[in-house]
Amino acid sequence: MCTVPEVPAALRQTHARWEENGRPPQEPMRWNLATWSKWMDTDLLPSQTLSIDRAGATSVAASAVDGEDAALRAFVTAMIWGYGPIGYGGWRTQRVLNLAGHRAGALFREVAEVAAEKGPRDAYAAMAQAPLTYLGEAFGTKYIYFCTAAVRDRHRDRTAPVLDNVVRHWFARHTGIRMSGAWSTREYFGYLDCLESWGDELGVPSDTVEELIFRSQVSDDGNRLWAEPAMITSDPQGEAVVALDELRAAIDVLGEDTAARASSALTELSEIINDR
Incomplete structure (x- = not known):
């Protein structure tokens, strides 16, 4: 410029x-x-x-x-x-x-x-x-x-x-x-x-x-002063990491035996996501 x-x-x-x-x-x-x-x-x-x-x-x-x-x-x-x-x-x-x-x-x-x-x-x-x-x-x-x-x-x-x-x-x-x-x-x-x-x-x-x-994205009907759009683009890897973390927490609630059985699968999923 x-x-x-x-x-x-x-x-x-x-x-x-x-x-x-x-x-x-x-x-x-x-x-x-x-x-x-x-x-x-x-x-x-x-x-x-x-x-x-x-x-x-x-x-x-x-x-x-x-x-x-x-x-x-x-x-x-x-x-x-x-x-x-x-x-x-x-x-x-x-x-x-x-x-x-x-x-x-x-x-x-x-x-x-x-x-x-x-x-x-x-x-x-x-x-x-x-x-x-x-x-x-x-x-x-x-x-x-x-x-x-x-x-x-x-x-x-x-x-x-x-x-x-x-x-x-x-x-x-x-x-x-x-x-x-x-x-x-x-x-x-x-x-x-x-x-x-x-x-x-x-x-x-x-x-x-x-x-x-x-803030200047005015709505089509013109009634609102502005409408704020999303500030960032999607991050599929980040979303997957967060979702996996929440899944792990949910499985932990089911008890130690269930968590132990799911451990290897969760680890594999984590490696797949992080190696993306």
Whole structure:
């Protein structure tokens, strides 16, 4: 992206409806404590057990500079906000952390520190230069966003908003700009140029522009302001892992003898799923 296009008509319309409705906030994201506890150390989970909103996740991210454990909690909170009630979010997040090992906490703390000291663009670059396996831009920018939102007062209200599939598809449809979804400072900085320029014209911060874009799928009847689509694509492997875990728990309830008889079959199923 070299030249920032004019504010798209679709965004102007969504912004106008948002203003007319009194600037309603985005609904909090529901999540399941029991499901996430199967995959995560409970010390990494947020204290809220029913839902978490942008402000709540930002509050947790404010402590990410305090140490690696705090940064890991901020990351997990961002993932919970991103996945919401989807059953395999905990499994996916655990996979990222397990493969990264000690590197994860160090990287997440570094990103938070860079966000505080240098700002949104440098924070994105810090993550993009050595991204963790299985942590793509769509969910990686969720963590970066909350880290930058926590220190927005230091950087003229600038943040590093989320860039996921929903936003990319909107850009392709309404601006003709196509972004790969891979970690790319060139693409992301161009994306920020658009959001910041449009936000300045509309009188809102860049992350509000991103939020409006995400929420701008107007229903066919036009009665609702927006309808939020799924944030992520299907993950058959993750769904299978979660389903197998629930099956194992159900069999355990039937007694030790039944669980012992089913053990080899469950192990075989697990190997088939993980070797996919």
